[in-house]
Amino acid sequence: MAAFHFELVSPERLVFSGEADSVVVPGVEGEFTVLAGHAPFMTTLRPGLITVNDATSKEKLEFYTLGGFVDVGEGGLTILADVALPIAEADQARFTADLAQAETDIHDAPDADFRLVAIERRDQLAYLKTLLRP
Known part of the structure; x- marks a missing residue:
């Protein structure tokens, strides 16, 4: 290849x-x-x-x-x-912090469009967190 x-x-x-x-x-x-x-x-x-x-x-x-x-x-x-x-460098603490920031972004969104983007990002992060090896 x-x-x-x-x-x-x-x-x-x-x-x-x-x-x-x-x-x-x-x-x-x-x-x-x-x-x-x-x-x-x-x-x-x-x-x-x-x-x-x-x-x-x-x-x-x-x-x-x-x-x-x-x-x-x-x-x-x-x-x-x-x-x-x-x-290998992404641990549960990192994801917890990133998810917390995503929740803040949802709460602080100035309008519905920004809120939808923030919600999508939070959902993607939640999925990524499930892929971490314990």
């Missing part, structure tokens, strides 16, 4: 940079898989898990994300995430 360059960046750090055989991305329109030679496009990221088949180590890597932007281009795949970290 042909590899391509993938970078996952958060405001805090470069989370991953390397060659991937495939990357499954939680886009706002649904999950999609990027392979080498994928047609260029841009979209937004929803909270979810990014799954990477690392071309170098041949391991399956998972990253927790809360949203951001996705750019698929000739140079590969770049994800600029609001929050991103390896799933």
